Amino acid sequence: METFSRFVLRHKLFVAMVWLAVTAAGAFAVTQVSDRLVEDFAPAGSAARDANQAIDATYRSGGDSAPTVPVIVLPEGRTVDDPAVRASLGTAFENAAKRLDARVVSYADTGDRRFVGADGRTTFGFVYPRHPAGKPVDEAPDISKPLAQIIQPSLPTGATLRVTGMDLLSEGAGEEGVSVLTETLVGGVGALLVLAFVFGSFLAFVPLLIAVVSILGSFLAVYGLTELGEVNFLVQFVVALIGLGVAVDYSLLLVTRWREERAHGHDGEEAVHRAMATAGRSVVFSGVAVSIGLIVMVVLPVPFLRSIAYGGVIIPAVSVLATLTLLPIILATAGPRLDWPRLRKDSHASRAWAAWTRGVIRFRFPAALGAIAVLVALAFGGLNIHLGEAGSIAGAKTGPAHDGLVALRSAGIGSGVLTPVDVLVPAGSTPAQVASRLADVEGVRTAVAPSGEAWRQGGSALLSVVPVDEGGTNAGHDTVRRIRDAVPAKTHVGGEAASDIDFINQVYGVFPWMLGLIALLTFVLLARAFRSLVLPLKAVALNLLSLAAVIGSVTLIWQEGHGSDAVWGIPATGAVGAFIPCLIFAFLYGLSMDYEVFILARIREEYERTGSTREAIVEGLGRTGRLVTSAALILCLAFASMAAAPMTEVKVFATGLGLGILLDATIIRGILVPALISMFGDWNWWLPAWAARILRVPPSRAVARPEAPELVSVPGPAGT
CATH class of the missing domain: 3.30.70.1430 (Multidrug efflux transporter AcrB pore domain)
Structure with missing residues (x-):
């Protein structure tokens, strides 16, 4: 990453002009793309789709209307x-x-x-x-x-x-709602308030600038997709609001690490290179993790899911590219001047998060059991889920x-x-x-x-x-x-009912295989990134558990009506849109991996520096806890804005994403991750030689050290 950052900074003007052109073209695409989007949800080749198309073509009405x-x-x-x-x-x-x-x-x-x-x-x-x-x-x-x-x-x-x-x-x-632009602006204002609190300087505007560039660049790419095939209208909500959250997350991580390097005495471009070598690498892995869940949707036999998958993959790709190219230029040229009045400093880990982490480690067994109990209880709510069109009970x-x-x-x-x-x-x-x-x-x-x-x-x-x-x-x-x-x-x-039946049969018939493929790809990615078999296995298991809890929560809130009427004025829908659970799984699985990568990357870094798993957890969460909380809050604000969209289905989708991020940043990353890592000790870093050969990384192993109550890492066969 350092070599890449040096290349970027040697070509500042060229890179900046490219992004300026992309942004300008994207601004034009935003005004045109909505007219090119469609509202087709039926699986290709399904009996219901063929029937509705034949009815519409012959009688010009009816079918799924x-x-x-x-x-x-x-x-x-x-x-x-x-x-x-x-x-x-x-x-x-x-x-x-x-x-x-x-x-x-x-x-x-x-x-x-x-x-x-x-x-x-x-x-x-x-x-x-x-x-x-x-x-x-x-x-x-x-x-x-x-x-x-x-x-x-x-x-x-x-x-x-x-x-x-x-x-x-x-x-x-209440199907009438504000526009995508208004929702994005509302989410942007909320993000600015959070960023102002995090940085205490004019640097708060920098992640928003990266988000604007990323969103417009993504819309330009979506505009190009509409020339190749049909793109579902949901893509505009996904690009605008998830793009806002993801781009700000990545920028927040890199800017925070850059400030930390400057606080340690590294000035000028050197601080940028050091931040890119650590946080930049995490951004890349995070972007890949987000994309994994979306790429798998391409294999599903539903055109609208494929179009959303393509659009969804564009978001992290453009955001990662903007964060790793345009942001280093801004930090190297204007960063020090923008970091004023600098009411907050990043030279030390957060005392509050360090104290919280020590408390979780001290009571790790009851903390883990309590957190798992909450997630399992919420997940049970999803056993009663019914997939289909919202009933008349949810109407006016x-x-x-x-x-x-x-x-x-x-x-x-x-x-x-x-x-x-x-x-x-x-x-x-x-x-x-x-x-x-x-x-x-x-x-x-x-x-x-x-x-x-x-x-x-x-x-x-x-x-x-x-x-x-x-x-x-x-x-x-x-x-x-x-x-x-x-x-x-x-x-x-x-x-409509026939379309829902065909959708459920074609999508959820292969859904377990899709989850298995996503879990496998994520496991391999994290195992290679953190040189461990235990950490990625834990991450995948917790992700699936949290996703089940989200689906259960959505069922309770919307299908059963425990909250939908009080918050949105919409009674119990009696059903959850057939496409919503698979979209929540695909997007949330990758988004929640953002925080896993952010936290584990820093814990691994501190472990290699100190040789102590306990100190690595405390220092790692102390450094990333506030960052993860702020990033989660920004995403939640973006999804809250998304919940103001005109369609009930979009509200349900946004609710699921918001709850997932909230659960992930609190129960999962704030309690279960430190509790379980401390329970496993240094076995978290265990990677035998056979697995290392497959992953093409150095192996490592963990053994008990008599003088310490936990496990410590010792050099493995490859000298790690």
Whole structure:
């Protein structure tokens, strides 16, 4: 690293101009990239994806887009059995179909009493607005207001109309949010406050500058990716906010070490070279660790996960590059002037963290047992996780959409009607017979085969199957599976629930293998970095335990509602988005390794200097404890900003990442790491000759020293 840093400082002007050009181009890319992103979550080649695409291409609506559902409650004394009432309902829905260019179905045109509540006065219908030919859309437009204006005049006097639907309920639950730019600025302000406390000088602005350069450079790379294929819209949140946290983390580590070297009497470029030789190496390993969890997602058969993986790998790569090239130039040229008024100094380890570490070492057995008990208890919450679309219970608590939902439930209809399943019947089949068969499937309220051009195209027919339970529930998933089993050959079953089922089968079927591969790659990386088999094994085990605790926490907070309503005003969702756990695992596994690398690198360095594991732990955490805490706080602030994003799924994702960083910086790194390392003694550094040959590093071994209560390292076969 010292050779690399000398090369960078010999070419200051060239490196600075390259980053200036990248930043300028990235600023342009930020203004353009959002229009190039897509919202496709379905696995490639899945039955649901093919069905939804075929439905959308032929009928220009439906598939994985939920319908708008008008709910009509007739006045006292009037029922749908009245011919005049049925006629007025027919007129209302016909007008909606014509004026909104929509396909509609209701009791008026089917005569199916299962479109009517037990009171005979409450009825509903489905309205699917069609998009222009050749211009598919990611979701159905909001037609609630014009639909109400069209339907209401045709209804009997005294009838009430409430327009609802899954999209309308989610929008009313607070789906509107601030922009990615605003969220990033909020996270940046929080990061600046933390950095000002850490440095006590104008150096606080330097990591933010590196973060800006890294984020804009990453957006430029994402812009390039959109030329090669589809990139999911979640990438913009990931790049902006995770990029902010990671870039600041890496800069914080290098600047802190640079200040420490200056405090020890190394001035000018020498302080930069010494900081790069130690902290720079840790930044490289940390960047690789973050990338490992994301690279593995590339092998999953889901295009949107691959695009996020590509985008995610860009973040640490650009951040590492900016930290190791642009930051040394800033420190070598303007660093000493920026380090003013220097209210804090880095010549000694933190007394508070050193005292805390000694306390943990003294009570290492109860500390370790208590920390593990907390993590296991949280992990048990994840045993009840249900993957799927958030239910109507998480929707708006006031407004027309909520009132429509209440009317459906009051009439005994239930909320399952909000998630109908589209079934595309090929030419040559008899739609009415297929609908009759599906109406008898367990969990199906009714199935209809409307006639007319809007429901029949090119010899094919589109059926609407209305489930008893919402599609996102376990019962709803079971119903969709039974529908798939009951349909004839070459018949397509679409909808959001079908997409979730295919996603779960394709992704989580190979998920254990993905975790195993990530764990193996991380183990090899850390074993080579720290010349130990024990430390990487401990790191991987703790990471998996903390990740399980995070998934359990997300389940308790969002699916069960223990906190989501109080903090975000969103009731229990009843489910966790199918893609969220795998994303949390992929991102959090690498991000949490940041702190493992930061801490263990310094502990290893101090161990080699003192020969005492206990002193190495105390000095290592004393030097890195405040850094890790500050870095974790900055990431948590970034994820808190991310939780203000418009979509509930993004809020859940951000919550998981924030909780993971919080647990990792406190329970894992603050308690379990020092407790377990002190328990293992110098066996932490054990690396036998056979493993050293595989890793291509010098071997080492640990033996008991009679005069000390712990193990100490002695030269191994290779002279270490």
